[in-house]
Amino acid sequence: MRTLLTNGSVYSPADPHATAIAFDDGVVTWLGDDTGAGPYADGADEVIDLDGKLVTPAFVDAHVHTAGTGAALIGLDLTGTKSLTEALDKLAAYAATLPADAVIDSAGWDETIWPEGRPPTAVELDRAGGGRRVYLSRIDGHSGVISSALIPVAEGDGFDPSGRVERGANHRVRDALGDLIGPEQRRQEIEAALRAMAAKGIGAFHEMAAPHIGPIWELPIVRELAEQLGLSATLYWGEPGAFEHLGTYGLAGLAGDLNADGAIGSRTAALREPYADRADHRGHAYLTPEQIAEHVITCTERNVQAGFHCIGDQAMDNIARGFELAAEKVGIQALVAARHRLEHVEMVDEATIATLARCGVVASVQPMFDGLWGGPDGMYAERVGDRWHGMNPFGSLARAGVVLAFGSDAPVTELGGWEAVRAAAFHHEPSERITVRAAFQAHTRGGWRAAGIDDAGVLAPSTAATYAIWQTDADLVVQTPDERVAAWSTDPRAGVPVLPDLSQGTPACVRTVVGGRVVYEAEGWSQ
Ligand SMILES: [Zn+2]
Ligand SMILES: [Zn+2]
Structure with a gap:
């Protein structure tokens, strides 16, 4: 399987001016100028005109909690709530959609940005959650609040009768939730x-x-x-x-x-x-x-x-x-x-x-x-x-x-x-x-x-075809904290590969590929 991408900007230390890149069976085989791409078009299964899009190695997120991340995406997410009242209203609206024996495991509240300046209490969670078992983790995950129904698992070190849990109590509650929520x-x-x-x-x-x-x-x-x-x-x-x-x-x-x-x-x-x-x-x-x-x-x-x-x-x-x-x-x-x-x-x-x-x-x-x-x-x-x-x-x-x-x-x-x-x-x-x-x-x-792998995360011949394609209207530049360096580095003779000017917006991903396999594709992006 060969893919050839042309007419874009390829971020690679191997060739800072590359506009095209070819992949064979999950490996980078060539990158360079469009004019050199001809031989790679022959026999390619897929040739895409990038129309100026940017190709980079795919990101590695070196610290994720996938279950919690997904819970915030598809369940109740309190990130960004502007007051305690708003958070409780959100909890009440969400709880109303669930059966009475549901367990609510949510996160994201931050009392430092609430006018009330304090976490919710167990009594407030009982009311908003309709008596359900509720655990709301603080945004940093190192403390939380629980409804009264969860107090028996929390009691002991780190438990406060207001419903706040930290240290051991926070861990005991999270532990219990794992089994209550199920695979x-x-x-x-x-x-x-x-x-x-x-x-x-x-x-x-x-x-x-x-x-x-x-x-x-x-x-x-x-x-x-x-x-x-x-x-x-x-x-x-x-x-x-x-x-x-x-x-x-x-x-x-x-x-x-x-x-x-x-x-x-x-x-x-x-x-x-x-x-x-x-x-x-x-x-x-x-x-x-x-x-x-x-x-x-x-x-x-x-x-x-x-x-x-x-x-x-x-x-x-x-x-x-x-x-x-x-x-x-x-x-x-x-x-x-x-x-x-x-x-x-x-x-x-x-x-x-x-x-x-x-x-x-x-x-x-x-x-x-x-x-x-x-x-x-x-x-x-x-x-x-x-x-x-x-x-x-x-x-x-x-x-x-x-x-x-x-x-x-x-x-x-x-x-x-x-x-x-x-x-x-x-x-x-x-x-x-x-x-x-x-x-x-x-x-x-x-x-x-x-993770102990030294030859990945870069696009160069014989490295893995693990990359992302980005739509961006921003200028491609060398951005540094020191503006004099930036001015010097945009000189093509500096030979430094360029990235989007991040003060002009955030690039949007249109395709993600891992080891040659497409794992994400925005609809209709290459037409
Ligand atoms: Zn940590
Ligand atoms: Zn962590």
Whole structure:
């Protein structure tokens, strides 16, 4: 099967001026100028005139929760609700469509943007939900509220009689929901999430499963549906010592959301100094440096990728210390070879960044966290004051040589590769911006590298035909934080491949292909 695309713009380091590309049986066989495409048209099964469209490697979303993402797509989604009243109204309208014994598992509320400034209570959920079992996760997934019917499973550590759950209580509720909701509904949700990814030019994703997020039986469903739809799935399970699951579930590692702490929005991220909006409270570290070291050591010795969810500066200190202890035991080279990964890495100082670089750790980061919550008036500033300036330091990480992989943490932020690239390039803190090109690389090649694959995420002869085709009216440029560099780089002699000017809008995906297989196609796009 041969496909030839002509008259477009092909993003490739192999030829910055390529306008055409040929694929044979799932592999790039040639790219170059339209005038050289002639021989590849002979015998092609499909020749498409791109009419100026852009071809790039497909995005890799390095941090997704597919069931939760799908639940928000096809169920109740409270993301963006502007008041507590609106959220309760939405819940009431949704609940009214469901049987009385239904379980409602929804997410996305953020009390920091509500005039009421507080989460809903169990009593309010009882009223709006008509007495049904209701769990509403806060947008960051690290706390939530439950209706009275769920209180028996929540009671204990982390439960507040108002209905708010965090830490252990949040985990117990999520655990119970997994079994209450069951595989049929999960299957529908996961499929919806995979279809949404394909439609956004995301050809590969890393599923960040963990005991506190959902039952492990979700993983075979994710794998089966990904195979059915043609997406590349990399599965992680965040549980220390769970080596028995590696083979059973085909895991890439014991990494992902293995929580070293919580999240800023829920005030469960572990901080060195108290939260700005709650004196004497410094969040919660869930793992000691010794526990972190133990996980890294046991994984490294088995050549298994280890990793953690880590956000606050205290948690990052624990992580750095844990990796140092592990290095003393197994040696730096073994750590580098195992290519461990860390999720979020939001409040990290120079010393810790240097440790991560030395240990060859990949930083799996979410640029939309800064996009949504950074800046002087954002949620981070409310929670941690001036410390927001140093958060999500993509520029510092990249300058230190830490490999960056981008993800959405969907449903925490929406799926969307270009949105993340734009957020990194236009970081609220100017010194932490990276170029559009570096950001794009973090969202393509970086994702593959985070999964231990070094030769993917780029379009060049003999690489996989894993790509997306984009409709964009924006100028194709080299966009950097420094305008003088941008002006120089658009000179064709600079030989730098170009990407859309993201200040002029977001490219729309018209086709996504993974290993030669079309996994998404916009209707009638090539006519
Ligand atoms: Zn996480
Ligand atoms: Zn996550």
